[in-house]
Amino acid sequence: MTEIREFHIAIDEADVDELLLRLARTRWTDQVPGAGNRYGDEVSAVQEMARYWAEEFDWRAVEAKLNAFPQFITEIDGTDVHFLHVKSTNPDARPLLMIHGWPGSVMEFVDVIEHLRGEFHLVIPSIPGFAFSGPTRETGWHSGRVAQAFATLMARLGYERYGVHGNDAGSIIAPEVGRVDPEHVVGVHVTQIFSFPSGDPAEMEGLTEDDYRRLGVLQDFYENLSGYSKLQQARPQNVAFGLADSPVGQLAWTMQLMGEPAVTKDFLLANVSIYWFTRTAGSSARLYYEDAHRENPPSEPTTVPMGVAIFPDDFQTIRRFAERDHHNLVHWSEFEHGGHYSGHDAPELLAGDLKVFFAKM
Numbered sequence: 001m002t003e004i005r006e007f008h009i010a011i012d013e014a015d016v017d018e019l020l021l022r023l024a025r026t027r028w029t030d031q032v033p034g035a036g037n038r039y040g041d042e043v044s045a046v047q048e049m050a051r052y053w054a055e056e057f058d059w060r061a062v063e064a065k066l067n068a069f070p071q072f073i074t075e076i077d078g079t080d081v082h083f084l085h086v087k088s089t090n091p092d093a094r095p096l097l098m099i100h101g102w103p104g105s106v107m108e109f110v111d112v113i114e115h116l117r118g119e120f121h122l123v124i125p126s127i128p129g130f131a132f133s134g135p136t137r138e139t140g141w142h143s144g145r146v147a148q149a150f151a152t153l154m155a156r157l158g159y160e161r162y163g164v165h166g167n168d169a170g171s172i173i174a175p176e177v178g179r180v181d182p183e184h185v186v187g188v189h190v191t192q193i194f195s196f197p198s199g200d201p202a203e204m205e206g207l208t209e210d211d212y213r214r215l216g217v218l219q220d221f222y223e224n225l226s227g228y229s230k231l232q233q234a235r236p237q238n239v240a241f242g243l244a245d246s247p248v249g250q251l252a253w254t255m256q257l258m259g260e261p262a263v264t265k266d267f268l269l270a271n272v273s274i275y276w277f278t279r280t281a282g283s284s285a286r287l288y289y290e291d292a293h294r295e296n297p298p299s300e301p302t303t304v305p306m307g308v309a310i311f312p313d314d315f316q317t318i319r320r321f322a323e324r325d326h327h328n329l330v331h332w333s334e335f336e337h338g339g340h341y342s343g344h345d346a347p348e349l350l351a352g353d354l355k356v357f358f359a360k361m
Contacts, residue, residue, distance in 0.1 A: 002156060007071040007082060007132065009063045011277045016059060019247055019276065023054045026248045041259065046252050053251065053269050062270045065110060073132070074156060076149045079141075082106075082132035083125035083153065088117050094186070094358060095159040096120040097150060097177065101168020102284055103254045104341065105131045105274045107267065108167060112343040115351030120358075123157065125150060127169065127287065131274045135283030142290035143169070144298070147176035154184070163358050165189045167343065169287060175326065178304030187305040187361040189331070189354055191342055192314065195321035207320070214316035221315070228256060232288035240282025243275075250276050262313060262339045307331030307357035309350060311338035331357045 031043040069084045084106055087093075096116065100108040106124050116122060126133035128141050128149060150173070154162050163186050166174030171190035178185045196218070197203055207215075231239055242249045254272045275281050291297075306326045310317055310333065323329050333353050338346030 002074065004072050004074045004156065007073045009066055009071070009132070011059065011063065015277055019273075020054055022247050023050055026050065026246070028248075041252055041255050045259070046248065046255060049251060049255065049265065049268070050248050052265050053247075053272075057266060057269045057273075059273055062107075062266075062273065066106070069110075069113065071132075074153065076128075076152050076156075077145070078138065079128045079136050079149075080133055081125055081128060081149060081153055083123055084113075085157070086113055086117050086122040086124070088119065088121050090118055093119055093121050095154065095157075095162035096122055096354070096358070097154055097162055097164045097174075098122060098124045099150065099164070099166040099170030099173050099177075100124075100127065100130075101166075101170050102127075102130070102287065103258060103271060103275065104168060105271050107270050107274065107344075108341055109343045112347040112351050115347050116354065119355055120163075121159070123154065123159075123162075125153060127173070127284070129283035129286060130280055131278050131284075134278060134280035136286070139286075140290060141287065142294040142297075143173045143176050143287070144180065144294070145290075146173050146287075148180050150177055151181035151184070154181075160184055161186050163187050163189065163354075163361065165354060167191045168340065172291070175302045175304070175306065176298075178302055178306075179298060182304055185304050187307065187358060188302075189307045189309070189357045191309050191311065191340075191350070193306075193308050193317045193322040193326065193329075194315070195318065195325045197321065198324075203320070203324075207318075211318050211320065214318050217316045225256065228253065229288060232285040233292035234289070236285035236289050237282060240285060243281035244279055247272075247276050250281055253281070258341070263341055263344055267341070267344050301325050301327040303328050305330050305361060307353075308333070309342070309353040310334045311340070311342050311346060311349075312336065313339035314342070315340070331360065 069086050071084050073080050073082050098109050109124050129136040164174045164177045171192040174188045174190050178188045251272050258268050305328050335349050342350045
């Protein structure tokens with residue numbers, strides 16, 4: 001059960017043909033004239049992306065890009081875990097576990113690999129239930145269990161001391177890896193720290209003008225963009241029916257968080273296609289439910305050394321609350337450009353910050 005098997009992506013041509021057929025037969029929804037994107041992505045924007053998907057996007061190029069890196073699958077805790085394993089030629093390289101988020105995939109880090117492989121042995125897994133690590137077949141796959149699986153993966157690969165990086169959901173899972181494997185994790189680096197006001201009025205005293213700006217960004221996201229999270233925390237199976245049956249449904253569900261101009265069309269559609277071909281819309285959404293319904297989640301602050309890199313077109317971490325929840329926050333960087341998928345749109349900046357942080361460890 002501990003065997004590590006080589007893996008090669010090869011989606012059947014019949015599945016590609018079926019995708020094109022379904023795109024051609026899309027039954028489009030209506031839209032209120034002049035409403036813009038008030039109710040969500042505009043029909044015209046989704047139609048253009050669907051046209052590009054059918055006529056210009058090259059799935060086989062995505063396969064080739066991923067297959068250019070060594071990929072493997074191993075069974076951990078009753079489920080398959082898929083991962084890229086890119087070893088450095090540097091004998092002193094440090095192992096680095098890189099964890100993606102939702103609705104992303106290992107594609108989040110493909111563009112940063114060449115910037116990192118000189119100094120790190122890179123292990124880039126698909127989260128259980130996501131993409132080629134899915135679907136999961138039982139309940140209980142919350143972030144803590146995922147973290148334990150990844151710690152097992154690093155041990156199985158023979159890495160005794162390693163670093164962890166996470167983005168989006170990976171920024172939640174990465175500190176959990178530090179919790180479950182503190183003897184082996186040298187440090188945790190993330191691009192977001194999801195720490196919020198507790199409701200204690202004393203916490204708000206002395207906040208700076210910039211802190212309130214950041215709170216405003218978070219408030220806007222909560223009010224206008226967090227509907228997907230609420231649904232996936234409460235009834236993930238309901239949305240899964242539509243996403244598993246309709247490629248345009250999967251496309252629009254992803255575009256709400258991964259639309260242009262933040263990412264390229266090809267990056268967006270690579271991620272959408274991965275979810276579509278692996279049929280993991282439902283099992284990936286369950287991570288939100290499992291975290292929301294997790295029994296006895298950890299309540300104590302983390303203590304493994306942590307660093308954060310903050311990009312302007314992304315979640316805005318507030319330091320006071322981050323330090324409340326992470327008592328060993330030793331590295332803080334802010335950049336002038338870059339977004340939520342910094343491994344894609346600012347790979348040199350992300351790679352540089354990872355090198356600086358782990359050089360301290």
